[in-house]
Structures are given as structure tokens and as C-alpha cells.
Amino acid sequence: MSSTRRLSRELALQVLFQQEFAPKQGVETGLATFRKSFDAADEVWSYALQLLKGVESHYVAINSLIQKSSAHWKLQRMALVDLNIMRIATFELKFAAEKVPHPVVINEAIEISKKYGTVDSAAFVNGILDQVVKQ
Numbered sequence: 001m002s003s004t005r006r007l008s009r010e011l012a013l014q015v016l017f018q019q020e021f022a023p024k025q026g027v028e029t030g031l032a033t034f035r036k037s038f039d040a041a042d043e044v045w046s047y048a049l050q051l052l053k054g055v056e057s058h059y060v061a062i063n064s065l066i067q068k069s070s071a072h073w074k075l076q077r078m079a080l081v082d083l084n085i086m087r088i089a090t091f092e093l094k095f096a097a098e099k100v101p102h103p104v105v106i107n108e109a110i111e112i113s114k115k116y117g118t119v120d121s122a123a124f125v126n127g128i129l130d131q132v133v134k135q
Helices: 002-021 027-037 042-057 059-069 080-094 102-116 121-134
Strands: none
Touching (some): 002 080, 027 042, 042 059, 042 080, 080 102, 102 121
């Protein structure tokens, strides 16, 4: 289950990152593009789409929570990878219908940030998501 969810989160991250550069492309189109190149179980694609639609529908509230949780950083200054990892995690923490335990969501975000982010990403993402939980 966790490896399935991890892959879903990673795919969602890649689609969100791609959308930063092609904002008119919808999440379903973005995910379909990746589906042509990656082989994964249906539940991986299903959860990735759920995450993407959730981030999309709560985008303003998610950004607001991340901004409130970040004392010294404006969203525009944050690395896009880190920001999109936090958007996915914030959706899961605050808006998802299916409640995933906070430590699981934060740990997943940290592990993904270690893989895709910079040396400092894991600590940065952890610090902000800890504050998101407290909001």
C-alpha cells in the first residue's frame, strides 16, 4: 500500500511540476501524458488523480496554509519541487476525505523531497508541514 501511495504521490508531484510550465494543461491531461510512459497499477493512477484533483480544487486554501506556516519564506521564493510536495501533503493533511495519519503524510513528503529536492528540502518540508498540522 505505501509503495503504491508513494508512487501516486511522486506521479502527482511530476504532473504539478509540469503544470508550472504548462499551466493551461489540466491535471487529467498531465497524468495521461505520464501514463503513456510509465507502467503502474490502476490504483496508483487513481490515487494520483485523486491527489491532483484535490490540490486543484483546494489550491488557494492550500497555498494559504503553506504561507501561514512559513514564517520567513514567500511561496514565490520556495523551490517548485518543495512547494508542490507540500501542496500534495497539505491536501492529504487537511482536505482529503480519507484521513491518512499525519506522521505518515509528513514522512512520505520528507522521503519524496529527499529523492526529488535539494539537500535542504527534507528539513524545510518537515518544518513547514509540522506547522500546517498545527493550523
